[in-house]
Amino acid sequence: MKYFKFLIPLLVVACSSDKVILLPEVQQAHVHEVLDVSPAYLFYDSTAVNGVELNRKNLIISTNWLVNVDKRLTLKQLIPEIQFLQNKKRGSELHKNEDAKNYYSCNDTRIKNLGFIEFTDVYYHLKDSVASTKKAFNDLKTSSINLQIESLKLIKLADSEQTRNLQKLVSDLQTDSLFKSKPVVLHLSESLTFQDYISLKSALISVTSEDLIVDNNEFIY
Template sequence: MKYFTLIVLFVLFSCGNKEDILLPKSAVTVVADVQDHSPIYIFFRTKDKDTMAEVNRKNSIISTNWILNIDKRLPLRLVIPEVIKLQQKKREEKAHKNEKAENYYSYADTIGKNLAFIPFTNVYYKMEKPTGTILFFNKNNEILIENTIVKKEKVKEVLIQILSKEQSNNFTLSFNKDLSFGSYLQNKIFIESLNLDLKSKEEYVH
């Protein structure tokens, strides 16, 4: 899946309209290819001074892998409620359920010049504040652990100091609701790179 500009252009043949989505970017490839998939789009819209998220899932098939193509400019407070609805629909489906079908976010791989993907099938989103040991990304995209700002290169070290080496994966991810989806996805890829095998499958947005 090649991309040649920062704007990934999707043509929705069902309505004959051309729609632009600015995908997040990363120099890391988490998943290079997804077979048997259905695309879902969440577009960036504006009306007067308001920003809105518009979902198009006309081509989605429950039994396939879902790829969510989400505009990186959208804030999490608009994106995540829509993602929760989509996840709920797929999880509650009985007639055509495929236990092997996954959900992925797409992004632009700046090294391979391809689309790449990161899975979120097992993530359960909550629009509230978490408890316990929290790794929080604030609206300025700074990382806080136990309310203290930590540099990216020190995150794993600090978690081990707080939780011990054996428990360094026992923390909760939390994100400011006004963080852009583009920043969120880059942070997800960063957490993936730590190879911590997170115990908690919940992510909080508030």
């Protein structure tokens, strides 16, 4: 059984490789210990066609997956690879473990240690996936609050021109009753970096409660 709890620098080096991953940084990761794991690596590679290289040789279906992603990758580069990994696990019947989770690795700067953000039940919808995206969006459109995230400085409600930054969003989520009436759905610009995405997810986790629900469907535009 592998056990991940150790001090980590700003870099993660893949086993048997001289390639380096720059992990995203957060102030609080909320999860710091994960048992029975196997890793995957998503490298930033400027020479690759899509700018990304996936190494998944050591993944075991029945374990918790730690997905180490370079913070420079954009959602456009990253999400198709994440969907590929998710589908492998969700579609597998051999050695399937219903309790096994998926986590993104990050550097928790508050404690200078490795942290994890779970994404097991997140369903990503790409703008190219027309049928599934339209169905999911139409199911949620009238029963949710839709947030458009262009960047961490440009966040707005789908039907409004008023923008807010991430800090203001967190404050509004905690104090504005509007956000407690319906689930919040994220619509994320494909140009967002993984660093920005993880910063957003970490901030949302910190304020999520029984009264404030962030939907598991996330739309990439």
